[in-house]
Amino acid sequence: MRDGHAETCRKYNLSPSLLRKWRLKYLSKGREGLKDSYPRVDPQLRALEEENERLNGTAHAANCSKTGFRIGTAVADHSRASC
Known part of the structure; x- marks a missing residue:
């Protein structure tokens, strides 16, 4: 990952794999992909x-x-x- 990803992970206490997963969802489906997949x-x-x-x-x-x-x-x- 680039330095920006590492900084983001440290800042928000995220694992790199979670950030990668969210990024792929965003790239494939846009903002809709980041919404909950189950009703709250x-x-x-x-x-x-x-x-x-x-x-x-x-x-x-x-x-x-x-x-x-x-x-x-x-x-x-x-x-x-x-x-």
């Missing part, structure tokens, strides 16, 4: 989704107990509930 999920959104799943599970268990079914037991009439 906002941590707050993820926390809300997990809480929603937890609450839905709690509501599902409460609904099953109201109908007389217990989670983890066999259900005689499959058309009534899916607990």
Whole structure:
């Protein structure tokens, strides 16, 4: 690598192979090639989704107990509930 690459690697604490990889992506696809290849999920959104799943599970268990079914037991009439 040229001196400029070595300086850049030292300045930003990058390995030369990573800088080379980014450079090749940039040369082949432009700025679009440097974007994330996977969608990022906002941590707050993820926390809300997990809480929603937890609450839905709690509501599902409460609904099953109201109908007389217990989670983890066999259900005689499959058309009534899916607990």
